Amino acid sequence: xxxxxxxxxxxxxxxxxxxxxxxxxxxxxxxxxxxxxxxxxxxxxxxxxxxxxxxxxxxxxxxxxxxxxxxxxxxxxxxxxxxxxxxxxxxxxxxxxxxxxxxxxxxxxxxxxxxxxxxxxxxxxxxxxxxxxxxxxxxxxxxxxxxxxxxxxxxxxxxxxxxxxxxxxxxxxxxxxxxxxxxxxxxxxxxxxxxxxxxxxxxxxxxxxxxxxxxxxxxxxxxxxxxxxxxxxxxxxxxxxxxxxxxxxxxxxxxxxxxxxxxxxxxxxxxxxxxxxxxxxxxxxxxxxxxxxxxxxxxxxxxxxxxxxxxxxxxxxxxxxxxxxxxxxxxxxxxxxxxxxxxxxxxxxxxxxxxxxxxxxxxxxx
Numbered sequence: 001x002x003x004x005x006x007x008x009x010x011x012x013x014x015x016x017x018x019x020x021x022x023x024x025x026x027x028x029x030x031x032x033x034x035x036x037x038x039x040x041x042x043x044x045x046x047x048x049x050x051x052x053x054x055x056x057x058x059x060x061x062x063x064x065x066x067x068x069x070x071x072x073x074x075x076x077x078x079x080x081x082x083x084x085x086x087x088x089x090x091x092x093x094x095x096x097x098x099x100x101x102x103x104x105x106x107x108x109x110x111x112x113x114x115x116x117x118x119x120x121x122x123x124x125x126x127x128x129x130x131x132x133x134x135x136x137x138x139x140x141x142x143x144x145x146x147x148x149x150x151x152x153x154x155x156x157x158x159x160x161x162x163x164x165x166x167x168x169x170x171x172x173x174x175x176x177x178x179x180x181x182x183x184x185x186x187x188x189x190x191x192x193x194x195x196x197x198x199x200x201x202x203x204x205x206x207x208x209x210x211x212x213x214x215x216x217x218x219x220x221x222x223x224x225x226x227x228x229x230x231x232x233x234x235x236x237x238x239x240x241x242x243x244x245x246x247x248x249x250x251x252x253x254x255x256x257x258x259x260x261x262x263x264x265x266x267x268x269x270x271x272x273x274x275x276x277x278x279x280x281x282x283x284x285x286x287x288x289x290x291x292x293x294x295x296x297x298x299x300x301x302x303x304x305x306x307x308x309x310x311x312x313x314x315x316x317x318x319x320x321x322x323x324x325x326x327x328x329x330x331x332x333x334x335x336x337x338x339x340x341x342x343x344x345x346x347x348x349x350x351x352x353x354x355x356x357x358x359x360x361x362x363x364x365x366x
Contacts (some may be wrong), residue, residue, distance in 0.1 A: 066220070
């Protein structure tokens with residue numbers, strides 16, 4: 001069916017439909033927006049073409065331990081990150097390394113590097129200028145979530161080349177056989193993971209552990225995450241809850257696996273669920289039983305009506321927090337439903353009126 005409009009005309013329903021389509025399209029676009037990447041340090045070596053970079057394997061400095069503390073701020077949806085590196089120079093000569101700390105978006109004023117309590121200078125490197133050839137972000141990371149199965153279509157981080165959003169270069173200097181601690185601190189902005197099945201999206205953070213494997217030695221990771229008690233976290237590595245909003249990962253030997261973290265506000269769940277599909281699986285059998293019993297008890301009108309109302313209320317739980325798609329369908333079909341209800345009410349009114357007249361004026365016998 002074609003609809004022809006006069007030039008300059010724009011019916012209200014056309015504009016409303018266009019607005020709703022735009023809202024749904026926007027939701028589909030941003031539902032898998034990239035999460036924040038906060039990464040790690042490694043020693044780069046720029047190749048002769050000046051655009052490709054490799055991380056030096058065994059650069060002559062050992063990374064003994066990496067201690068990470070993350071404190072989640074639910075107001076700013078960011079995490080205060082402190083990374084404490086323990087480096088050792090096993091040689092009898094001085095060692096100096098230019099290190100790249102690769103990361104995603106963070107508050108620029110929050111970034112600091114210090115060694116033995118003294119602030120170290122650092123500079124920003126244009127991330128778009130270089131391509132890392134022997135290390136990449138996983139283009140399809142799997143986020144473990146507390147209340148939902150992993151999504152099949154995962155987030156893509158900064159394209160297939162694995163280029164970070166930001167590169168910050170700093171210099172590590174060690175004397176002969178010196179062991180030192182270097183602290184990197186900053187505030188990382190989180191990303192999010194969303195799906196039409198979710199009542200509320202997850203916030204996401206990613207820490208690239210794997211660059212640490214380029215250093216000499218087998219580095220060990222200790223990680224502590226602090227969140228408010230109404231928040232819950234999950235990760236792809238064996239992160240354990242210690243109670244009171246604390247999560248710990250102890251003595252983890254760093255390998256080629258990176259760290260993916262998801263966080264969720266439990267106050268935004270519905271009946272302890274974050275899945276519309278699971279809620280529907282719970283509610284429709286109860287509602288169906290209620291309707292069936294009401295049908296069998298139709299002679300007891302008050303009880304039957306009460307059961308129907310209760311069954312509708314149970315089904316109504318599915319629209320308390322509608323998705324954009326559900327809201328679009330509800331608004332689109334609402335006028336049709338209202339018109340049908342008006343027609344049904346009018347038909348019922350006329351039927352009762354005709355029946356009342358018929359009962360009040362019975363036809364005389366012939």
